Amino acid sequence: MWHAFRHHLRSAAAAAAIALAFAGVARADDKPAGKVEISGGQVNELQKIASERGLNVDDLVAAAKTYTPSGKHDEFITFASGGHSGQMFVIGVPSMRLLRSIAVFTPEPWQGWGYGVGNKVLAEGDLDKDHKLTWGDTHHPALSESNGEYDGQFLFISDKANARVAVIDLRDFETKQILKNPIALSDHGGVFVTPNSDYIIEGGQYPMPLGNKYAPIEQFKKTYRGWVTLWKFDRAKGRIDKDQSFAIELPPYDQDLFDAGKLASDGLIFGNSFNVEAAYGAIEKGEAPLEAAASQRDMDYMHVVDWRKAEALVKAGKTEQINGFKVLRLDTAVKEGALWFIPEPKSPHGVDVTPDGEFVIVSGKLDPHVTIYSTAKIKQVIASGKFASKDEYGVPVLNFDDVKEAQVEVGLGPLHTQFDDKGYAYTSLFLDSAICRWSLGGSFAKLHPEKPWTVVAKAPMQYNIGHLVCAEGDTTKPAGHYMIGMNKWSVDRFFQTGPLLPQNFQLVDIAQGGEKMPVIYDLPIGVGEPHYAQMIKADKLKPLATYEVGTDPLTMSVDPKAPMPGDEKVVKEADGKIHVYTTVVRSHFTPENVEVEEGDTVVWHLNNLEQTPDATHGFCIAGFNINLSLEPGEAETIEFKADRAGTYPFYCTEFCSALHLEMMGYFQVKPKATASR
């Protein structure tokens, strides 16, 4: 009977699915291959719709530039951090649609992340075994690079709230590794890669006694320290190699963003700092709060690190261990010639290397200029050994005028700078709520008609732009065309969703150059607060549609314990635990009824046998905080204690078929007293 029924059901469903697959794809193929012509009647229709909806012709043009019909794919993919959501977001450009979130530091049950899937990865990032960390604050992601270009293989992100770094594999968009930084409790949530992703650079932010110790705040200058960590990335394994990683101790200034040199400046790392006053807030004592105390001086310090030199020092054993992690001490870094400072105006935020590596752009958020430094001059001065002074921690300070190439007055509150393919730079202006396009000099001067180092255009942003991202705009080969302003406030832009409002990503068409850079789309981000993002050409990404059946995503290989058809059983194994072997396919689990005894430890092995793309199944057990997302071919193993008697339904949490509601079973926990196993 069952076989006949199954045959009937499958053939009906299969026929429908096949018919649809072609019907669906057909639409995309329907598109006219050549020139589109809009008839007079169609113009009238467009005019009528626009009039009724209060659109103007610019809006229609913007709509045509962004609207992406069913089945047509986006040209670029943006990976945006999720701020204090702890996750990453994947956004298509130009459609500006949030395609999915990637769970990283925060448990997220739709993906099963932390509810059975990913628990090992999350546990790796805990503070210690008694102190789990259940969220993160992600700021600045970095795509892996080869020769300074995005290669589409990996994505890295860190957690400002707890000083952790994560590795995401872009084959399946899943987080594969989370590491706790052993020397600090908070970073800047930002990672940056060297041009071939040899190292992932995690900058510190708030100075702390290294190694997570207590020290009275009055000992700030003496005991607190800044730092930068260089995590060695093993591309073949797709993992950070902690044993080959190290931190560099820095003075107790607030480190901020970093950027790796490339091409002309390969081998150097540039990092901002603010609060070279080494102030700590003391408003409770009637003194100025940190926001003022940290903003006294006109200049802060850009950090310049020779990372190959630092690496050699580490290999030569010139480090100390803090909590089992290699730390290159400040005095060693200075003495051995691996660290220098350059004055930079005032409370800088962005530090961005130009695509050719010839220049570093710094924006002081309390200074209306961007300052352009020549990396050739920096190298020259370092080689000459002619420094202006030393800071109070002994770090050599270069003379500002020796290395400055130019300054451009861009406006109030400049933060970050990105680049296009036409020789322009784009700087976000927080206080002006605007973006500024200005012309680059050097090798870029031939790409545009304007005088180098001049402001070309400004466009308002709604409101309070933080970062901005251009297509491949921080690589050696920017792609141009699109820029996203990542605005922190949306105020009146969208329907008021209560007192908590979304951020506002504004897509800007930068294809035309010159004065034109219209905003063509407003995307509310109401699931987190992205800080920075990177935008990659979609065709560089080679994602999997399905796993080979039985694949454990953590190892990306077939798990020998993954149950195949015929392996389904419930058995007590040598470890004294009850092992359940379950296969998963539309629309049933096998077995459907599982009985254990109260107090048993249950190890449940599940394998989604599907090989149809999008044939994801869920697996939840009522009342047990368990929910897996089993993508096609995925196998997972979970372990938990059946700590109370009862009758617990389990079911597929994905609407996987017409009979998805029937895809369920019962997990029975028999009371101990009456058990007869």
Add this chain to the structure above:
Amino acid sequence: MWHAFRHHLRSAAAAAAIALAFAGVARADDKPAGKVEISGGQVNELQKIASERGLNVDDLVAAAKTYTPSGKHDEFITFASGGHSGQMFVIGVPSMRLLRSIAVFTPEPWQGWGYGVGNKVLAEGDLDKDHKLTWGDTHHPALSESNGEYDGQFLFISDKANARVAVIDLRDFETKQILKNPIALSDHGGVFVTPNSDYIIEGGQYPMPLGNKYAPIEQFKKTYRGWVTLWKFDRAKGRIDKDQSFAIELPPYDQDLFDAGKLASDGLIFGNSFNVEAAYGAIEKGEAPLEAAASQRDMDYMHVVDWRKAEALVKAGKTEQINGFKVLRLDTAVKEGALWFIPEPKSPHGVDVTPDGEFVIVSGKLDPHVTIYSTAKIKQVIASGKFASKDEYGVPVLNFDDVKEAQVEVGLGPLHTQFDDKGYAYTSLFLDSAICRWSLGGSFAKLHPEKPWTVVAKAPMQYNIGHLVCAEGDTTKPAGHYMIGMNKWSVDRFFQTGPLLPQNFQLVDIAQGGEKMPVIYDLPIGVGEPHYAQMIKADKLKPLATYEVGTDPLTMSVDPKAPMPGDEKVVKEADGKIHVYTTVVRSHFTPENVEVEEGDTVVWHLNNLEQTPDATHGFCIAGFNINLSLEPGEAETIEFKADRAGTYPFYCTEFCSALHLEMMGYFQVKPKATASR
């Protein structure tokens, strides 16, 4: 000094903010008031863009119908469930932008939910004090209604994975209450309201021994039971009154969706069931799995409940207590005349009452028809007492032909039905991957030119549509114009984001009636799996932009412990705990340094003094899993144990101002041995 600096900073920022506010709003006012005219040159530009991007003229028309420029607000707001994300999503229509998520059952740090904010609400929903529940599976939300129309005040949702219900206040879009159903461990994740929201109806799904007990699966028919719970809603308090709520025991069939009668059928509740075979899967014994075993019979049973009668029985004390909760036993409900069954074909999913209350539409997912029942006939047969039979649990079964009004052959796998303002019904077809528009009879026949009860049009969906939602399409006054198909699979519609793909919400323009119903937008949902949604006119919602300073969102009143300026302090209070009183304003916390002793219990009171819309501040403490989202005026109190010595930065997790990085302080935990407090 500080005052001078602050003055400088504030005036610059304020001037910029004011300038911007007007600049920003101005754009929206720029819109042409009258008719839009597209010049020949502009037509050429549109043609050029369309040709380059592979769009056709239909795409341009769809773009014009959906594109919503910066500052222009959506006409409708859709509240979609989030499936196994455990949350709710707010989506603007026609722009189809995800405006924000609302954290409900799953901790979510961007909103602070479960990381300091909302912890009390979440704890209310725990299984017991030893078993926290950390996620949910939300399926069918319900907006509060007055006279059968959405009133925009509250939103209700339940958790299929754990049988819980939640109340969201639409003044601030925050979850105010979560209640665990005491008699069951899983429901259908769906809630439905009576026409004035007197009761929130939570239907069961998988039969269980009531009260969360163990019973061998072989006792299924004897011991397992279905149920429906009627939660009494106290609108003035904005809370469910558990003491006035009750459940009705039902036979061990799988209850599914419910709908409340309205107008002509006010006082009745209609609820589907499938698996009247009372089968349980036993594939592990070589028998048919549940998907087949539960699909043997041609008819299942629609449940009809007289809820006013049931309420009277409860008030008369005719209930039993299970886990302290009132349960109206099945035999009492039958004997007293509160429950009847009506045969319905085959494995029904949707049960939907027409806007006038005259008809109930049922879709059997293994039957190509929708079946239309007359509520007048149902009432008449019930009054006459002339039943066809009784089911094996004694429930009177009405004769199908006595109450059937019509059947319409709509296609394969019909699931759910919604209504527009033109007398049409829309049914989702899962296996056909399509929507079917068909004409209603009765009082609706005069609204359309077609013969009643006939198919008018079909449109393909990509792919596998589950629910569908029309604007106010399940109320007494559907608004028409827009329909969203909530498709479970997207397959090839979007860029492949690894093996886990988003759902696909397709917006359909249903304004024209007749055969035309074009898909005008595809929205990927990659943050959860919505099942059902409701779409409300935006102007019915009256959200707050800010709270009065010091407001606790849980009580919506000013917390007397909320620190106002001048109240800031760190003090050991009579309860032996260290109380910290902190005010929060751009861009500092007061105090900035807080020292306690290892082992202290810390009670931290924070108050965001801001009254500027969107001036949200965060508050996180590194390493402590604490992150608050403090919206303008919001006050929160958190309590935790300082269980380890160290120096822990705290900071504002929102990018709130140009000096947001400086909005931080240190939480010092002094080692016990050296403490000198």
